[in-house]
Amino acid sequence: MLSNQTDAELFQALCLGDLSALGKLYDGYGEIVYRMALRMLGNPQEAEDLTQDVFLTLWRNRSYDSKRGSMQVFLTTMTRSKAIDRHRQKRSHLNVLQKWGHNQPLENSTNLMDKISLKEISQRVSEAMSELPDNQRQVLEMAYFEGMSQSEISAGLNLPLGTVKTNKRQGLLRLRQMLQDLVE
Known part of the structure; x- marks a missing residue:
């Protein structure tokens, strides 16, 4: 030093x-x-x-x-x-994209219909996210869009770690329910 x-x-x-x-x-x-x-x-x-x-x-x-x-x-x-x-986050995001994109890697998606389909899926996910309660949406956005750990979210929102975990789980379950046709 x-x-x-x-x-x-x-x-x-x-x-x-x-x-x-x-x-x-x-x-x-x-x-x-x-x-x-x-x-x-x-x-x-x-x-x-x-x-x-x-x-x-x-x-x-x-x-x-x-x-x-x-x-x-x-x-x-x-x-x-x-x-x-x-x-871990990259792997998780890639798995979700591949599952929602019918197991086709995003990088190889050159077909116009595939690109339109991915855009529609992205729009549906955005709409579903906007329907979530604020506490669940905020935790999911911080976790998946900002890459924050649950501990970092807890500190950032000044919430107990258990509350962050509950909000994240409930938000994911609710998204899954709203987007059921995409994850089957």
């Missing part, structure tokens, strides 16, 4: 609102986080996005505890976890 302050002191300053402390932590660990993200995701743009996400999460959640380990270990663990979440 270029700073004379320890990681714990920088984190404490960050918690007290000193954003320059976040910059110093980024200067010290940004490259390590980026390299790990790039190794796990294989895409420079996604690695940059994940690196930014890791440091924003550090700033927002303020969950680092120096008694439990070093800042480097904390950040690399968070990076690994978020990269795994992104892989």
Whole structure:
């Protein structure tokens, strides 16, 4: 680190609102986080996005505890976890698209009728989402469109984790019921 302050002191300053402390932590660990993200995701743009996400999460959640380990270990663990979440999310989204697109991968869908069909499906899903209660719709949008974990949604909405899980499950069940003809 270029700073004379320890990681714990920088984190404490960050918690007290000193954003320059976040910059110093980024200067010290940004490259390590980026390299790990790039190794796990294989895409420079996604690695940059994940690196930014890791440091924003550090700033927002303020969950680092120096008694439990070093800042480097904390950040690399968070990076690994978020990269795994992104892989799972991509796989889940691809599975849904393939199921709704009659098991045809989206990339190979060159037929005009296939493209129209996917557009209609997307429109139906959007309409169904708009019919959900606000609490369920908001949780689903944050989870599937913004890629947030349930814990991040809980923190972002200031709701208990159990409430977020319930809203997500109820929203998905309701969507499934509304879109029954698409998932059969």
